[in-house]
Amino acid sequence: MKVGVYFDLRNPPQWRQDPSRLYGFTIEACQEAERLGASSAWFSEHHLFDDDYLCQPLTFAAAVAARTKRIRLGTAIVIAPLHHPAELAEQSATVDLISDGRLDLGIGTGYRVPEFELFDASMTARYAQTDGMARRLRELWGPKGVTPRPVQDPLPIWMGYQGPQGARRAGLLGEGLLSVDATLWEPYSSGLAEAGHPLKVGVMSGGIQGWATDDPDRDWPMVSEHLEHQLNSYRRHMVEGTGRPPPKPVDLDRVVNAGSMAPLKDFAYGTPEHVAEVIKSGTAGAPVDTVFLWASVGGMSEEATMRNIETICTRLAPLLDEDR
Template sequence: MTAKTPTSGLEIGLYFDLRNPPHREGSASRLHGFTLDMCAEADRLGAGSLWFSEHHLFDDGYLTQPLTFAAAAAARTERARLGTAILIAPLHSPVEVAEQAALVDLISAGRLDLGIGTGYRKPEYELYGASDRRRYSRTDDMVRQLRRLWAAGGVTPQPVQQPIPVWLGYHGPQGARRAGLLGAPLLTPNADSWPAYRDGLVAGGHDPAVARMGGGVQAWVTEDPERDWPLVAPYIGYQVDSYRRHMVEGTDAPAPRPVEPEKLVSRDSGNPLSYFWFGTPETIAERIRELVKDAPVSTVYLWGSVGGMPEAMVAEHVRVVCTRLAPLLR
């Protein structure tokens, strides 16, 4: 089965993690307020969605409670969808997630997309006193439990959407098939996952026509790459190095060597830490088209801010993504 060409209706969104590293000027409180301002501005400029992530014990203050922040963003926006990419499902009670997500959905008048995944960092599991055993099956089960909890006889108040879309942040063919078996949207924009996802839908008794894919790309868009590369490259390097360093924390793996940003921008998409596109709106739009191909991708989001950037750089990027990149793909 061939899906509808995604570029006929591909929505572009923005992604925030609220890092406040030492090289950034301003307090963490200021950063949270400014990010809400950027959410409101992106909504005004027509962004299709706004996404927030979850990590714990990062040394730069990475966002820990994406649904709480999504509730704040809901109060500052009117049109953009609000998503979590991702909420670490095995750390949380299904009832807790169901109630918090319902509240965000009510505040936003039905604009929440709940993205969940397994997580991968040992310190986060230890912080919550949780086991990382069977984390994929436990994440699958949360999808089922959330659907039950949002139905009649479940938690109150109920959400606006019945049910709230629960996206699975799974990678690779096995993860894509798992999402398909559950009939859940798949939180990746990579067309390589479409065949396994489609097969899972069929095996799970779901009509492939219900397929929905979407997700983040590592990219920065600029109208003047030559001017901006020396300014942006150090922040890209910091962000990727931070992820790689925290990824091995609590394991026996050695600390990774620092990345070379110049090499990241020349690579095709793969592991999120293996590439980071940089270029004009036209260049990035073409790379996104190549990534999603004919898969049923409905939304793609890019970083709004990278590695503790100054406010002026973030504001300019939000403007370029919303007013220059989005129209090329919409």
């Protein structure tokens, strides 16, 4: 199992950094992750967050591509219904060319009303739109599509779907599933078989929300403060534009080491050995290629981020690689 790092470039008001410095530092952090042996760096997309969440992951991936040589670069995710297929095909090809074939394109449906309004996009049939994006990208990267074409043939597409129905949809498409929840292998493999794809093409990768440290008691006051901001931010932004009331603040006692692989509902916290066991248990029996963890949680300091990257690469990754 390969291990990567994940960045969303949050910049909360209470820990505000110079935005240009944050972007430059994050590129440096990707370089350091590459030096320490990380397999990949992943970037996400959201719009109109009050903590400046990264809005252009492919643009940022291109910048990292120019400053690295080996590490793979992924999106987790690009919000497919906000983009035209030709634009996304060309952007992806450009990043793949700059990186000499290191792009992993993760796409998903999105869920925030303000984002769709910003782009004059429709939330109707978001999953059908995203399925259609995957199919159209394959056509556009083909002989009669956009130019120049990507280095990779095929360029990996990862469907950022959660839950059994989403996993089956990824299988029907014959694309990778951007989840490492082993319980989704059954519906994912059923979709592959139903559409006539060989099971051997089935592959899963995805994010693990967690933090590994040699001293959990020492780090918890810092980690918990930033984790609380991160989770409450997701919960608050999730209901914007829906008319639903703001959710209650997150109860971290119900989230930390909750025993679930569900996004935003579990946070693996403890020693590298503990976090490794959580990951191994949650992914057992599924064809998981890569897991990636937040390098920074909720706008952490540069020092905390670099220390976390070092722990992920030098302490956690060897524990997950030992049974390969």
